[in-house]
Amino acid sequence: MSKNVPELYGSLVFGDRVMREKLPKDVYKALRKTIDENLPLERSVANAVAVAMKEWAVEHGATHFTHWFQPMTGFTAEKHDSFISPVGNGEVIMDFSGKELIKGEPDASSFPSGGLRATFEARGYTAWDPTSPAFIKDGTLYIPTAFCSYSGEALDKKTPLLRSMETLSHEAVRILHLLGDEAVTGVSTTIGPEQEYFLVDKAMYEKRKDLVFTGRTLLGAPAPKGQEMEDHYFGALRPRVAAFMHDLDEELWKLGVPAKTKHNEVAPAQHELAPVFDTANIAVDHNQLTMEMMKLVADRHGLTCLLHEKPFDGINGSGKHNNWSLITNTGSNLLYPGRTPAENTKFLVFLMAVIKAVDEYADLLRVSVASAGNDHRLGANEAPPAIVSVFLGDELTAVLKSIENDEYFGKQEKVAMQMGTSVIPQFFKDTTDRNRTSPFAFTGNKFEFRMPGSSLSVSGPNVVLNTAVAQALREFYDELKDAAPDQMDSAVHELVKRAIKKHKKVIFNGNGYTDEWVAEAEKRGLYNLRSTPEALPQMVAEKNIRLFTSHNIFTEGEVRSRYTILLENYCKTLHVEAKTMGMMVRQQFLPAVLSTMNSLAGDIAACKAVAATVPCGAQQGELETLAGYYQEITAAQKKLEKDLAQAEELGNGQEAACFYRDTILPDMDAVRKGADAAEAYLPAGSLPYPDYTELLFSV
Numbered sequence: 001m002s003k004n005v006p007e008l009y010g011s012l013v014f015g016d017r018v019m020r021e022k023l024p025k026d027v028y029k030a031l032r033k034t035i036d037e038n039l040p041l042e043r044s045v046a047n048a049v050a051v052a053m054k055e056w057a058v059e060h061g062a063t064h065f066t067h068w069f070q071p072m073t074g075f076t077a078e079k080h081d082s083f084i085s086p087v088g089n090g091e092v093i094m095d096f097s098g099k100e101l102i103k104g105e106p107d108a109s110s111f112p113s114g115g116l117r118a119t120f121e122a123r124g125y126t127a128w129d130p131t132s133p134a135f136i137k138d139g140t141l142y143i144p145t146a147f148c149s150y151s152g153e154a155l156d157k158k159t160p161l162l163r164s165m166e167t168l169s170h171e172a173v174r175i176l177h178l179l180g181d182e183a184v185t186g187v188s189t190t191i192g193p194e195q196e197y198f199l200v201d202k203a204m205y206e207k208r209k210d211l212v213f214t215g216r217t218l219l220g221a222p223a224p225k226g227q228e229m230e231d232h233y234f235g236a237l238r239p240r241v242a243a244f245m246h247d248l249d250e251e252l253w254k255l256g257v258p259a260k261t262k263h264n265e266v267a268p269a270q271h272e273l274a275p276v277f278d279t280a281n282i283a284v285d286h287n288q289l290t291m292e293m294m295k296l297v298a299d300r301h302g303l304t305c306l307l308h309e310k311p312f313d314g315i316n317g318s319g320k321h322n323n324w325s326l327i328t329n330t331g332s333n334l335l336y337p338g339r340t341p342a343e344n345t346k347f348l349v350f351l352m353a354v355i356k357a358v359d360e361y362a363d364l365l366r367v368s369v370a371s372a373g374n375d376h377r378l379g380a381n382e383a384p385p386a387i388v389s390v391f392l393g394d395e396l397t398a399v400l401k402s403i404e405n406d407e408y409f410g411k412q413e414k415v416a417m418q419m420g421t422s423v424i425p426q427f428f429k430d431t432t433d434r435n436r437t438s439p440f441a442f443t444g445n446k447f448e449f450r451m452p453g454s455s456l457s458v459s460g461p462n463v464v465l466n467t468a469v470a471q472a473l474r475e476f477y478d479e480l481k482d483a484a485p486d487q488m489d490s491a492v493h494e495l496v497k498r499a500i501k502k503h504k505k506v507i508f509n510g511n512g513y514t515d516e517w518v519a520e521a522e523k524r525g526l527y528n529l530r531s532t533p534e535a536l537p538q539m540v541a542e543k544n545i546r547l548f549t550s551h552n553i554f555t556e557g558e559v560r561s562r563y564t565i566l567l568e569n570y571c572k573t574l575h576v577e578a579k580t581m582g583m584m585v586r587q588q589f590l591p592a593v594l595s596t597m598n599s600l601a602g603d604i605a606a607c608k609a610v611a612a613t614v615p616c617g618a619q620q621g622e623l624e625t626l627a628g629y630y631q632e633i634t635a636a637q638k639k640l641e642k643d644l645a646q647a648e649e650l651g652n653g654q655e656a657a658c659f660y661r662d663t664i665l666p667d668m669d670a671v672r673k674g675a676d677a678a679e680a681y682l683p684a685g686s687l688p689y690p691d692y693t694e695l696l697f698s699v
Helices: 016-022 025-037 043-059 098-102 158-178 202-207 209-214 239-254 280-300 345-360 362-367 394-404 459-480 485-506 515-524 532-540 542-550 556-610 617-650 654-679 692-696
Strands: 064-068 080-082 084-088 091-094 124-128 135-137 140-149 187-201 259-264 270-275 303-306 320-328 440-442 447-449
Touching: 016 025, 016 043, 025 043, 043 098, 043 140, 098 124, 140 158, 158 187, 158 280, 158 320, 158 345, 158 459, 187 202, 187 280, 187 459, 187 692, 202 209, 202 303, 202 692, 209 556, 239 259, 239 270, 239 280, 270 280, 280 303, 280 459, 320 459, 345 362, 345 394, 345 459, 345 485, 362 459, 362 532, 362 542, 394 485, 459 485, 459 542, 532 542, 532 556, 532 654, 542 556, 556 617, 556 654, 617 654
Parallel strands: 064 140
Antiparallel strands: 064 080, 084 091, 124 140, 135 140, 187 270, 187 303, 187 320, 259 270, 320 447, 440 447
């Protein structure tokens, strides 16, 4: 490592330390006030910041700047401009103004808008987000920005997130003041998104058209060994992987991303990186940056980073666990139960606000993680089911039960763990176990939303969660606001009690993978939205539009546009997958099968030519088996092509999405079933691309 970590960390970030050093005191204070209190920024302050930011960037070798934004593609976008400004006589200076810092003008018509903008209506704006620090990457100053259309509609992931953070802070502060905590003036959402991913050899990746075009393998028989030995999870890092992780840490630390934990995950070739918690807006930016940097660093090591939710059939896919909490500006974690949670009024109010929010807007939380890729993962052994429920653990469940029944809940003593040997230092048992089958689990002082897929921007789930909790707090405030001060404790107790009775149906501490839970969830009236086409219409349900519009997170048009975009993404994803599968089967797989069949036929003929009595039954059997698979695959492929033509005529709406789910996906499964079975009869090296054994065990 070229520098010690404290010096390295944030060295390419225009953060607080650099701002204090580079900005005049009055400018620094004004900018800090904008960041801390969400206040507008004066143009004169922006000009001074722009000059200092440019000088700092040039000192670090930057020649260009870009407004870095997050359109509805799910990826980031950037357009680079140089700092040069001609001054005559063939000379230039390096210049950067407050106007250039505050506003950019990318072409809005070429990004998804869901019908908000026509193709000819091209103008759009990027606007500087002062709350997320600028940074330098590849000789360019990156300025985090929001993105909107010419008429002001939000066309990005950042704008609604910022809106949801503000509304949650507002509602949280109001309820805290009612509860007597008047020192609090702001509440921040903090998140820590754990990122799972796969690493495969780059040269092998480039030979797989399915990985190149879709991010997942569309064909492939399982390797002899998968994850059944459970030896990869937390296993020793292989040298090539360790070198990648080391360099990734360095690059992320330079950019101020607090990468903390790294380890092997359950599936072969699968790994995970987890950061330290940060404010939601910055954490989302950091996670987007992490995914980009993973791909760049992997490339340097001759590797490819796969972020698809299910790149390999038969082994675990990759998720992104969204750890979410609430912190006051006075430093208090509102989801920390303390030693006596039954007596912690603030904790109980905010706990029930979250439970109420999840119960009433479980459909929206499911929509927020819906994608073609994640549909392969949700409900499998490595991921929670599509039913959204809340895990609290034994202690908190008992606390709520005691409140519901007006019973006393005493203080629970810590339990020391006995390891059976005196040499092991004593430690204390947590008050609750962990439940990896739960989509939404309380984990000590935060909630872990485990449904997001690995490639997803976590902005969407946090927008829903922030807004739904803000709505719950608003309703709680309305119930409590008229209570007399000397009656507040009693009013809060009754509010919590009512909330428990109404929303306890969403609490489930058991195994979410069982059929019994599916049946029980149906009895409780919980949503079970198994697929993206089934989930997406809930986006435009009346209650959900009302939620977003009442808190000014989205206009109704912005909600409907996102529904349209999500439908289009689903249909287009499966369309590309189906076409890619067809190309691989026709151009690569069937020719390999035919070549093997011809070789077998030649061997049989040669044997019989030498001696008619030589037994060739085994070869004949293999030939007939392969011929049968050849016919099966060909017939399935023809049906896929026919149905795909029909799908293309349907467009990218709800009807098309259902057709892709109900017809195209089963067609693809039929093609794959035959191909994967036939692969077992092909000689090693007969396929023009690497198989699962090579992909999963070569790094």
